Amino acid sequence: GQNIDQPTEMTATEGAIVQIxxxxxxxxxxxxxxxxxxxxxxxxxxxxxxxxxxxxxxxxSSFLSRSKGYSYLLLKELQMKDSASYLCAVAxxxxxxxxxxxxxxxxxx
Amino acid sequence: TAGITQAPTxxxxxxxxxxxxxxxxxxxxxxxxxxxxxLGLGLRLIHYSNTAGTTxxxxxxxxxxxxxxxxxxxxxxxxxxxxxxxxxxxxxxxSASGDYNEQFFGPGTRLTVL
Numbered sequence: 120g121q122n123i124d125q126p127t128e129m130t131a132t133e134g135a136i137v138q139i140x141x142x143x144x145x146x147x148x149x150x151x152x153x154x155x156x157x158x159x160x161x162x163x164x165x166x167x168x169x170x171x172x173x174x175x176x177x178x179x180s181s182f183l184s185r186s187k188g189y190s191y192l193l194l195k196e197l198q199m200k201d202s203a204s205y206l207c208a209v210a211x212x213x214x215x216x217x218x219x220x221x222x223x224x225x226x227x228x
Numbered sequence: 229t230a231g232i233t234q235a236p237t238x239x240x241x242x243x244x245x246x247x248x249x250x251x252x253x254x255x256x257x258x259x260x261x262x263x264x265x266x267l268g269l270g271l272r273l274i275h276y277s278n279t280a281g282t283t284x285x286x287x288x289x290x291x292x293x294x295x296x297x298x299x300x301x302x303x304x305x306x307x308x309x310x311x312x313x314x315x316x317x318x319x320x321x322x323s324a325s326g327d328y329n330e331q332f333f334g335p336g337t338r339l340t341v342l
Binding site: 123127149150152160161162163164167169206208210214215216217218219220221 | 263268269270271272273276286287318326327328329330331332333334335336
């Protein structure tokens with residue numbers, strides 16, 4: 120089976136940095152995705168990692184360690200609009216995505 | 229470009245009734261997926277289709293059926309709804325079913341079964 124763990128909630132201050140961790144145990148590995156989902160809306164793609172290391176995209180970065188079954192999403196210079204749920208998803212042997220339950224990030228002024 | 233559309237936006241359904249959730253994409257993507265999202269459980273795959281004419285079962289397929297007659301449409305049918313099927317349903321598509329396969333999601337259908 121697939122097991123993907125991420126914290127349920129995180130709170131941070133506007134302008135700060137927040138790191139959302141994701142650990143996984145899956146049947147095979149063909150990449151890890153991070154999605155953002157605002158309340159009542161559809162998930163939207165943020166990042167993709169398939170090799171170890173850091174992928175940077177503007178204020179958002181994602182890191183992967185395949186040997187540790189670990190990833191994190193780093194949100195820098197937090198803005199109020201970053202308040203959302205962040206979903207970690209792993210593509211397994213069959214390339215189908217298994218999702219974690221999501222981390223709700225609340226940004227406070 | 230509309231991307232992925234779903235209908236209806238929301239629905240209240242009596243237990244035992246049948247219903248079809250509609251999903252249409254205009255990106256000519258080969259692969260399509262149906263997920264349900266429940267509080268604390270995240271997105272769970274119900275059924276998928278790697279290409280028109282083929283379908284497969286996901287993690288939670290019981291009580292649901294799908295068809296893929298063409299590239300654009302991927303309807304999800306509940307033959308006899310039960311209260312445990314109350315959920316938000318998302319349709320998604322990707323250009324490929326293997327390798328890098330960023331999925332694009334529709335706006336969702338909120339279904340309540342009473």
